[in-house]
Amino acid sequence: MRVNSLTLKNFRNIKNLSLQFDEGMNVICGxxxxxxxxxxxxxxxxSGAKSFRNSKDSSFIMFGEERAETKTEFVFAGVKNDAKIEFAEKRIAFLNEKKLASPANLAGNFNAIVFSPSDLSLVTDGPAGRRKYLDIAIGQLYPNYIEILKNYMRAVTQRNQIIKDYKYDSTVSVMLDVFETEIISSGAKIIEYREKYIGILNKHIPEIYKGLSGGREEIKSVYVTNCPAIMLEERLKEKRREDMFTGVTSVGPHRDDIEFNINGINARAYGSQGQKRSVALTLKLSQAEVIKEITGEYPICLLDDVMSELDVIRQNYILNHIKNWQSFITCCDPSNTERLKEGKIFTVSKGEVI
Ligand SMILES: Nc1ncnc2c1ncn2[C@@H]1O[C@H](COP(=O)(O)OP(=O)(O)O)[C@@H](O)[C@H]1O
Ligand SMILES: [Mg+2]
Known part of the structure; x- marks a missing residue:
């Protein structure tokens, strides 16, 4: 998909702004x-999502104003569309002049991926963030998955609540059987979805990472399942005694992870800052490829502050080798833009483009 234009009114520090974009690379400098x-x-x-900055809707409205408005014209699957979002007490979204029941319904009509500095935590932090990332990415493509995940998490919570009573009252084992049956059936589906998704992701990750590192480094990403689907039943039963002391369910895909190895060495434990950033970025760029493969359209690619901490090889790759899909990239250093071969540069100052 491609964004033709963006118009902002009272959006944060931007009073009035109208931009026409390049269909390839757009660099926003300042x-x-x-x-x-x-x-x-x-x-x-x-894209219908919440802000990647975890901001409340009220923070989008310019200080001292009552409402803000954003508009865009974009092309999706060859068809021109308009979208508008009004921010006042509530966020209200319109697609082709029609008011949507919820702004979230923009999802699937306007596809984007975003990389921001906080995404570094995908590599540096614990597995919970990586699972959440995976779950959101899969849920965007397969809405069924969200339902399965909810059922699964509910069953895990219920098992956790009851497992503590197991040592006093063995009759609760009937209840445990019920919750474990749900964990086993939903858990197996979750594992299947994740394997499938990571399988497609892994078709793209090595090539993108290789490009980013100028061919100097190789990456391998591995899905680390806490327990194979086929063994869930056996392992859950086996762990009942142990779990009753901790009060948590130690078996199942809520304990899964993805591991990244660069030239055979674990990136999270040993990678440099630039390598970790490259891994997180690779993950996002590969996600765009998966979206393209499944929906037939590339999402737009939003890269916020990605240039800092990357060497010139990596910066050049980003500037000149992200082909076929429209990108928006912010940077502080104007020298970044001198190396841009094709595209458009916007210089931002005090909420205006000069
Ligand atoms: N609701 C708001 N009203 C007015 N200004 C805002 C609002 N929210 C953020 N800002 C201002 O926007 C600026 C930050 O813009 P941002 O796009 O994050 O900067 P950068 O160019 O560094 O990416 C800050 O000066 C901040 O005070
Ligand atoms: Mg910024």
């Missing part, structure tokens, strides 16, 4: 706190 990320954020909100 000093700190000028409004670069605000532009990226405004684009992202058309």
């Amino acid at each position: 000093e700190n706190a000028q409004g670069k990320t605000n532009i990226i954020e405004a684009l992202w909100l058309f």
Whole structure:
């Protein structure tokens, strides 16, 4: 898909702004706190998701104003569309002049991926963030998955509640059987979805990472299942005694992880800052490839502050080798833009483009 234009009114520090974009690379350049990320954020909100900055809706409205408005014209599957979002007490979204029941319904009509500095935690932090990332990515493509995941998590919570009573009252084992049956059936589906998704992701990760590192490094990403689907039943029963002391369910896909190895060495434990950033970025860029493979359309690619901490090889790859799909990238250093071969540069100052 492609975004033709963006219009902002009272959106954060941007009073009035109308931009026409390049169909390839768009670089948004400027000093700190000028409004670069605000532009990226405004684009992202058309995907129907929450802000990647974890902001409340009220924070989108310019200080001292009562409402904000964002508009875009974009092309999806060859068809031109308009979307509008009004921010006042509530966020209200319109697609082709029609009011949507919820802004979340923009999802599937306007596809985007975003990379922001906080995504580094995907590599540096514990497995919970990686699972959440996976679950959201899979849920975007297969809405069924969200339901399965909910049923699964509910069954795990219920098992956790009751497992503690197991040592006093063995009759609760009947209840445990019920919850474990749900854990086994939903858990197996979750594992299947994740294996399938990571399988497609892994078709793209090595090539993108290789490009980013100028061919100097190789990456391998592995799905680490806590327990294979076929063994869930046996392992859950086996762990009942142990789990009753901790009060938590130690077996199942809520304990899964993805591991990244660079040239055979674990990236989370030993990677440099730049390598970790490259891994997180690779993950996001590969996600775009998966979306393309499944929906037939590339999402737009929003890269916020990705240039810092990357060497020139990596920066050049981003600037000139992300082909076939429209990208928006913010940076502070104007020298970044000198190396841009094709595309459009926007210089942002005090909420205006000069
Ligand atoms: N609701 C708001 N009203 C007015 N200004 C805002 C609002 N929210 C954020 N800002 C301002 O926007 C600026 C930050 O913009 P941002 O896009 O994050 O900067 P950068 O160019 O560094 O990416 C800050 O100066 C901040 O005070
Ligand atoms: Mg910023």
